[in-house]
Amino acid sequence: MPKITYHHAGGATDTVEVPEGTSIMRAALSNSVSGIIGECGGQTMCATCHVYVRGDVDLPEISEEEDEMLDCTADDRLNNSRLGCRVVAGRDFGEIEVDLPQSQN
Amino acid sequence: MSTVIIGAGHAGVQAAESLRTEGYADRIVLLDKAEHLPYQRPPLSKDYIKAGGDPAPLPLRGAAFYGEHDIDLRTGVEVVRIDSQAQLVFVKGGEPIPYNELIIAAGAEARRAHCAGNGLEGINYLRTVEDAETLRAQLDRGYGRVVVVGAGFIGLEFAAVAAQRGLDVTVIDFAQRPMQRVLSPSMSDYFTQVHTDLGVKLHFDEGLDHFVGEQGRVTAVAGTSGVTYPCDFAVVGLGVVTDEDLAAAGRIECDRGILVDEYLSTNVPHVYAIGDLAVFPSHHFGGNLRLESVQNATDMAKTVAKTIAGNPSRYDIAPWFWSNQGPVKLQIAGLADPADVVIERGNRSTGKFSQFLFRDGQLVAVESVNAPADHVAARKLLEHDAGITMEQARDHDFDLKAYARNLSSSAMTPS
Ligand SMILES: Cc1cc2nc3c(=O)[nH]c(=O)nc-3n(C[C@H](O)[C@H](O)[C@H](O)COP(=O)(O)OP(=O)(O)OC[C@H]3O[C@@H](n4cnc5c(N)ncnc54)[C@H](O)[C@@H]3O)c2cc1C
Numbered sequence: 001m002p003k004i005t006y007h008h009a010g011g012a013t014d015t016v017e018v019p020e021g022t023s024i025m026r027a028a029l030s031n032s033v034s035g036i037i038g039e040c041g042g043q044t045m046c047a048t049c050h051v052y053v054r055g056d057v058d059l060p061e062i063s064e065e066e067d068e069m070l071d072c073t074a075d076d077r078l079n080n081s082r083l084g085c086r087v088v089a090g091r092d093f094g095e096i097e098v099d100l101p102q103s104q105n
Numbered sequence: 106m107s108t109v110i111i112g113a114g115h116a117g118v119q120a121a122e123s124l125r126t127e128g129y130a131d132r133i134v135l136l137d138k139a140e141h142l143p144y145q146r147p148p149l150s151k152d153y154i155k156a157g158g159d160p161a162p163l164p165l166r167g168a169a170f171y172g173e174h175d176i177d178l179r180t181g182v183e184v185v186r187i188d189s190q191a192q193l194v195f196v197k198g199g200e201p202i203p204y205n206e207l208i209i210a211a212g213a214e215a216r217r218a219h220c221a222g223n224g225l226e227g228i229n230y231l232r233t234v235e236d237a238e239t240l241r242a243q244l245d246r247g248y249g250r251v252v253v254v255g256a257g258f259i260g261l262e263f264a265a266v267a268a269q270r271g272l273d274v275t276v277i278d279f280a281q282r283p284m285q286r287v288l289s290p291s292m293s294d295y296f297t298q299v300h301t302d303l304g305v306k307l308h309f310d311e312g313l314d315h316f317v318g319e320q321g322r323v324t325a326v327a328g329t330s331g332v333t334y335p336c337d338f339a340v341v342g343l344g345v346v347t348d349e350d351l352a353a354a355g356r357i358e359c360d361r362g363i364l365v366d367e368y369l370s371t372n373v374p375h376v377y378a379i380g381d382l383a384v385f386p387s388h389h390f391g392g393n394l395r396l397e398s399v400q401n402a403t404d405m406a407k408t409v410a411k412t413i414a415g416n417p418s419r420y421d422i423a424p425w426f427w428s429n430q431g432p433v434k435l436q437i438a439g440l441a442d443p444a445d446v447v448i449e450r451g452n453r454s455t456g457k458f459s460q461f462l463f464r465d466g467q468l469v470a471v472e473s474v475n476a477p478a479d480h481v482a483a484r485k486l487l488e489h490d491a492g493i494t495m496e497q498a499r500d501h502d503f504d505l506k507a508y509a510r511n512l513s514s515s516a517m518t519p520s
């Protein structure tokens with residue numbers, strides 16, 4: 001099963017294994033990983049699922065709508081910023097590590 | 106000492122969490138009559154019913170969250186009565202639960218169709234995951250005719266998904282236009298086009314008269330015009346009703362919802378109401394309002410938590426809302442009135458634009474289509490009471506994003 005490691009702002013980590021088709025946002029909510037809110041339920045409309053992707057993962061291009069929402073994150077957008085609801089296990093990665101921002105809203 | 110919360114929906118769960126964030130150290134009991142881990146409702150009429158949709162409802166918080174925050178979540182527990190004198194909450198088949206503070210966050214139920222034939226099989230509502238499950242099974246067949254009664258958000262979200270999944274979809278509503286009460290007429294007209302392009306057949310000025318059935322199952326919806334619309338199943342989206350009985354028995358004042366003041370307090374001491382069922386006084390818009398949105402549920406929850414934790418706070422927040430219908434992501438900041446003056450930015454022919462709505466020269470609402478950055482900027486403007494002028498809105502060189510960004514960095518944000 002695909003694996004996601006979340007690095008919390010305070011240094012703690014959570015690693016979860018999730019079925020293919022699960023987004024980084026859903027994986028966090030379903031596995032009690034804090035630090036992701038997902039207020040819009042994964043509609044690319046709230047930017048409360050912001051993550052920073054570690055390392056060199058070959059993810060799909062950022063779409064126009066994701067790009068626009070990434071400009072609205074609570075913590076600064078960096079080069080490796082993505083919306084957790086737009087990056088999906090299996091389809092986009094087998095294993096991934098992400099840093100969580102201090103704040104989502 | 107304890108706070109009891111009735112209802113673990115968007116409002117109740119957020120209230121429990123915010124009580125902890127605000128430093129509330131006493132007991133928190135969170136009750137819900139549903140058996141599930143509390144989940145998010147908006148996806149139920151969107152991703153959840155799409156082809157290859159979500160496997161399970163999206164939880165509001167993970168299962169471990171409640172224990173970690175010392176929140177005593179009890180699912181499958183229905184509150185049947187409130188005794189506000191003795192400060193007790195009575196539950197079905199259990200001991201009464203005492204409270205020092207009570208938050209009623211019991212949401213609302215789908216309004217039932219009161220007409221002949223309403224008990225037939227194949228008539229569906231869409232409020233709970235069970236409802237969505239039933240509809241998904243119908244949609245998974247990939248064919249058939251469905252009549253949607255009511256062209257509000259939920260009915261139209263469902264209609265768009267059903268049309269995209271290959272069903273033959275008819276929508277009837279006694280109004281003149283889709284989402285008539287909450288959208289500007291020009292935005293509403295835009296959605297008529299969107300749904301028509303999806304193949305949805307819209308019939309306005311057409312109320313629900315009755316359901317027609319054979320062998321206990323619905324076969325058609327009869328409109329007030331006399332026309333009958335054949336169907337394999339029907340979806341009723343006529344809005345919601347709030348359960349006033351629970352409150353009224355506890356001597357809590359109601360008027361199409363539970364009446365609260367600006368602190369979200371009811372007329373009964375130590376009893377608060379938040380979310381879909383709360384009717385509150387709005388300074389922003391004047392008069393009493395009841396809103397059905399995640400924003401309203403979440404922000405009311407945060408506000409009431411502050412008050413209970415010893416930092417009395419008023420609820421006076423500019424509302425916002427979103428909806429997904431086919432290719433369109435609609436986001437609304439503020440509240441529209443059909444009489445508002447509309448200034449369009451961007452170009453609707455590109456499927457990406459926003460409408461800025463003005464009342465007496467003041468910016469009151471912004472409706473955005475596939476333009477989330479406009480929406481986020483609009484929320485900032487309304488939050489800071491720093492509306493732009495009609496001239497600025499008309500000026501296509503005016504940099505809205507930059508203007509909003511400057512607001513958030515320079516303004517003193519009230520806490
Ligand atoms: C299909 C659908 C799509 C939606 N889409 C959007 C959207 O896109 N954007 C948006 O902003 N909003 C949307 N909404 C509205 C939004 O979901 C609601 O405004 C929000 O759920 C309100 O939260 P609440 O906590 O007040 O009520 P609810 O979420 O309804 O929670 C109330 C809870 O109280 C429980 N309860 C009720 N009575 C009792 C009792 N007597 N004892 C114990 N428990 C009880 C119920 O089981 C329920 O879990 C949608 C709603 C639906 C149904």
Ligand code: FES
Pocket residue numbers: 025037038039040041042043044045046047048049069083084085086
């Ligand atoms: S969950 Fe809202 S943008 Fe990802």
